[in-house]
Amino acid sequence: MQESPIFDFLNSLSPIKPVKSIHVTQTINPFTFASLPSVLTSPHVGSLSRSRFVRWRQLYDSSKFEFSCDDGSTVLINRTVENTSAKLGEHQENRDSRLFLGEIDGDPSYDISNIGAEFARCSDSKCSSPRCDIKVEQIEECSTNSSTLFPFTQKPFQRDLCEIEVNLEGLCQADQNKEAISCDWENLMFDDPDLLKLESSNYNLLHNKPAYAEAIFRERSEGENMATLPDEGIEVLEITEPHDIFTSSRNNCNEKKDGDLKEFSSSISNSELDPLNLIQQSCISILKISGSYHERRRCCLIFGTSESQIGHLEDNAGSDSSILQQSVGSTFLSDRHSVSTNMGNESSGCILREMSLHRHALAVNQNDYKIDKNETSDSRRLLLGSCSSISFNSSVADLEFQTNISEQESNTLENGVFPMEDDGRVYGYAAAEEINQCTPKRKRFRSESPRDGETCKRCNCKKSKCLKLYCECFAAGIYCMEPCACIDCFNKPVHIDTVLATRKQIETRNPLAFAPKVIKASDTRPESWEDLSKSPASARHKRGCNCKKSGCLKKYCECYQGGVGCSVNCRCERCKNTFGIKDGPCLTIMEADSEEDETNLMEKNVLDISLQKTDLRQNLGYAPSTSLQGIRQSVPHPYSTNKKTPTSSFPYNSSASSFYASQILRRPNFFQIPSRLDKRLQMVKEDDIPEFLQQGSSPIPCIKSVSPKRKRVLSPHSVGQSSPSFRSSRKLVLQSIPSFPCLTSNQ
DNA sequence: GAGTTTGAAACT
DNA sequence: CAGTTTCAAACTC
Incomplete structure (x- = not known):
C-alpha cells in the first residue's frame, strides 16, 4: 500500500517529511489507570x-x-x-x-x-x-x-x-x-x-x-x-x-x-x-x-x-x-x-x-x-x-x-x-x-x-x-x-x-462498491414499506449472486443472506432461493391475481401490503410498482433481525420516507385495500421515476450492465433513464447512497 | 475451536 | 474480460 499511487499522492501532498514520532505508546487500561x-x-x-x-x-x-x-x-x-x-x-x-x-x-x-x-x-x-x-x-x-x-x-x-x-x-x-x-x-x-x-x-x-x-x-x-x-x-x-x-x-x-x-x-x-x-x-x-x-x-x-x-x-x-x-x-x-x-x-x-x-x-x-x-x-x-x-x-x-x-x-x-x-x-x-x-x-x-x-x-x-x-x-x-x-x-x-x-x-474502481447490495424495486420509500410488510420485499441484490453449490439456500448467497430472491442478474446455478429463484416466473400483479387462489394467506397479505404500498405511493405522488417480488419473497426471512437485512440498510435515505410514511399512515383510509380494479389501475404508472432519479442527480455515474458473466450493477441513473413510462418490467433502483458520504463533497 | 466450504473481492 | 487467487464469512464437525 505504501507504494500505491494513492499513498504516493498523499505523500506528495505533504511538504513535511516524516519525522520520528515522539509518541510514546500508551496502553490505556482503565484498570491500570485506576490502580x-x-x-x-x-x-x-x-x-x-x-x-x-x-x-x-x-x-x-x-x-x-x-x-x-x-x-x-x-x-x-x-x-x-x-x-x-x-x-x-x-x-x-x-x-x-x-x-x-x-x-x-x-x-x-x-x-x-x-x-x-x-x-x-x-x-x-x-x-x-x-x-x-x-x-x-x-x-x-x-x-x-x-x-x-x-x-x-x-x-x-x-x-x-x-x-x-x-x-x-x-x-x-x-x-x-x-x-x-x-x-x-x-x-x-x-x-x-x-x-x-x-x-x-x-x-x-x-x-x-x-x-x-x-x-x-x-x-x-x-x-x-x-x-x-x-x-x-x-x-x-x-x-x-x-x-x-x-x-x-x-x-x-x-x-x-x-x-x-x-x-x-x-x-x-x-x-x-x-x-x-x-x-x-x-x-x-x-x-x-x-x-x-x-x-x-x-x-x-x-x-x-x-x-x-x-x-x-x-x-x-x-x-x-x-x-x-x-x-x-x-x-x-x-x-x-x-x-x-x-x-x-x-x-x-x-x-x-x-x-x-x-x-x-x-x-x-x-x-x-x-x-x-x-x-x-x-x-x-x-x-x-x-x-x-x-x-x-x-x-x-x-x-x-x-x-x-x-x-x-x-x-x-x-x-x-x-x-x-x-x-x-x-x-x-x-x-x-x-x-x-x-x-x-x-x-x-x-x-x-x-x-x-x-x-x-x-x-x-x-x-x-x-x-x-x-x-x-x-x-x-x-x-x-x-x-x-x-x-x-x-x-x-x-x-x-x-x-x-x-x-x-x-470507489474509483466501483462507484457503487459501498452502495447497499440489496436494492429495492422502484420504491423510493422503503422504510414505509418495511414497516408495513416487515419483510424484505421488493428488493433484489444489485449485482446478483454467483452461487454454484449453495443453491442460494445458504448465507453464502448474498441474495439469500439479504433476504431477497435471485434475479436475472444472478448467475447462480441450481438456484433454490426461497425468496425467489432466478429462473422462476416473473410474476406481475395481473398474473398474481389469477393465481391468487393458489397463494397462501401469507402471500395474500404480502400482496395486500404491496398494494397498500401502491396506494401509498399514489398518495405520495409516486407511481405504483407491479413488482410482485413481495409475493415471491413472502417466506419469512430467517434473518429478519439479521444485520444484513437489506431493507433496513442505509437509513439515511429514510428521512423523507419516514416522514412520508408518518404522514400517510395518518390517513384514515390508509389500510383500506384497494379494489381489484383499483389495483390494476394503479399498475399503470409503475415506472414513474422518483424525482431525484429523473433529474439524474445521482453523483454516481451510470454503471452499465455487462455480460451475464460479469457482475452487474444497476445504478439509479441508468435505471431511470432506461425506464420509459408505462413499461412494465421490473425495475431495480438503487435507493441508498453510499455508506460513506461523498468524499469530494465537503467543501 | 478447528477445519472446511463457499463465493465475493481482488488480482493478474 | 476472463481466469485465478485471496479473503473472510458461513458452515460443519
Whole structure:
C-alpha cells in the first residue's frame, strides 16, 4: 500500500517529511489507570464511582494524572499558563470545595485540562445531583506521521486527544424524573464567560499550526471509570447553540429546531482555530445537553494540527485539497449524534471555518441501531466522511437510533479481555502494536455469539487490514469496533486518512462498491414499506449472486443472506432461493391475481401490503410498482433481525420516507385495500421515476450492465433513464447512497 | 475451536 | 474480460 499511487499522492501532498514520532505508546487500561496512585490526594478520589469528578490525565509522557472532585466540589482551574509553578497535582480546596487543579508543568499545550475544570465547575454551579460526573482526559499526544508506526499511512498529523466524559446519570437517578432535572448546561457553561476563557492562544503561538477537531461520541465502556451506574436511557435530546464565549461564532450561529433537536452550526473565524477553542466549543456544544440525564456518554474530541495541511493549503491556496479536506473535515457519527467539523480551506490557509453539531444520525444499517437492549449497541460505530453530504431529518434519527451500552463490552470484560480504551477508534493514536489489540480470545467472536451482535457488524479480518470490501465493517462504511477480532485493523478513526483514501480508491474502481447490495424495486420509500410488510420485499441484490453449490439456500448467497430472491442478474446455478429463484416466473400483479387462489394467506397479505404500498405511493405522488417480488419473497426471512437485512440498510435515505410514511399512515383510509380494479389501475404508472432519479442527480455515474458473466450493477441513473413510462418490467433502483458520504463533497 | 466450504473481492 | 487467487464469512464437525 505504501507504494500505491494513492499513498504516493498523499505523500506528495505533504511538504513535511516524516519525522520520528515522539509518541510514546500508551496502553490505556482503565484498570491500570485506576490502580495508579492518585496524583491528587483529594479525599474525594476514592469515591469516583459515585461522585462527580473531573478527571484529567496526561499520558503522552507516560505520566498519568487524574483529578477528581466529589460531591459539592467545584473545580477551578488555574489558567495562568505562565504559572509554571502550578504543578500538576497541586490542589487546594477552599470552603466552597473548590478544587484547584493547576497547570501541567506550565505547558500551554496541555491547559486543555482547563476545559474539564470548567466543565466541572459548571456542573457544580447548578447541579445538585450527587452524581454528575464529568471527566476530561487528555489521552495522549501523538505525532503520528511515522511510517514506522503506521506503515500504511502517511499521517502527518499531530493530534491531541482529549476525552471528555459527562456522566449525568446521577442527575435523575434519584427521582427518575427527567423533567425534574434542571441541569441547564447552557447556563452552566457560560454563566461566567470570563472563566471559560482559556489561555488557548498559547497553543497557537506555540505550535503555529492550524487546527482541526474531531468529535466522537461513544458510550463509555463499563468499568472505564469505575462507575457502576446502570445503563439506560441513553439519549441526548438537545444540542444547542454555543454561548457568548464564542461571540464570533454565535453571530454566525444557525439554529434549526426540529422536534426536540436543535442543530447548530457555527462559524469559527481564523483566529479561533485554536484547538482549545475548537475543543472547547465542541465540548460545550456537546455538553449542552438537556433532556435525559441518564446519559452516560463519552465525547472524544480529537484536536490536532496538521503541518502538511498548512503547507498544502498555502501552496494551493484553496485549490485541490480534497484529500486533505477529507481528513480535515470529517464527520463522525455515532448513534444518535454526530459532531462534525467542517473545515474548509480558505485562501489564507485557514483550515477550520465551520464547526457544526449534528444530531442527525447517519447509519449504515438501520438494524445496527435497532432499539433493542439485547443488541450490541452501535453507538461506537462511526461513519466517516465529509460533512456536507450529510443531512437528515432528525426525527428519523429519533425513530431509528437509540443506543444502549454494549453488552458485548461487558461480556468481553467478563471474559477477561478488557476492551482496550478503546480499540483504536477513540484512542487510536497509539503505536501499531497497540492497535493490534486483537487477541486470539476474540477470534471468531461472531460465531461465539451469533445472535448477540447481529445488529452490529463485526469482522475477523486478518489480512485485509479491514481496508477491503472483504471486511464487513469497512464495506458497510463503519469503523471496526471493539467486538471485532480483526488484526492489523486500519479501519479506525485514527486511520481516517487511510480509510478514506482506500475507500476512494475502491470507489474509483466501483462507484457503487459501498452502495447497499440489496436494492429495492422502484420504491423510493422503503422504510414505509418495511414497516408495513416487515419483510424484505421488493428488493433484489444489485449485482446478483454467483452461487454454484449453495443453491442460494445458504448465507453464502448474498441474495439469500439479504433476504431477497435471485434475479436475472444472478448467475447462480441450481438456484433454490426461497425468496425467489432466478429462473422462476416473473410474476406481475395481473398474473398474481389469477393465481391468487393458489397463494397462501401469507402471500395474500404480502400482496395486500404491496398494494397498500401502491396506494401509498399514489398518495405520495409516486407511481405504483407491479413488482410482485413481495409475493415471491413472502417466506419469512430467517434473518429478519439479521444485520444484513437489506431493507433496513442505509437509513439515511429514510428521512423523507419516514416522514412520508408518518404522514400517510395518518390517513384514515390508509389500510383500506384497494379494489381489484383499483389495483390494476394503479399498475399503470409503475415506472414513474422518483424525482431525484429523473433529474439524474445521482453523483454516481451510470454503471452499465455487462455480460451475464460479469457482475452487474444497476445504478439509479441508468435505471431511470432506461425506464420509459408505462413499461412494465421490473425495475431495480438503487435507493441508498453510499455508506460513506461523498468524499469530494465537503467543501 | 478447528477445519472446511463457499463465493465475493481482488488480482493478474 | 476472463481466469485465478485471496479473503473472510458461513458452515460443519
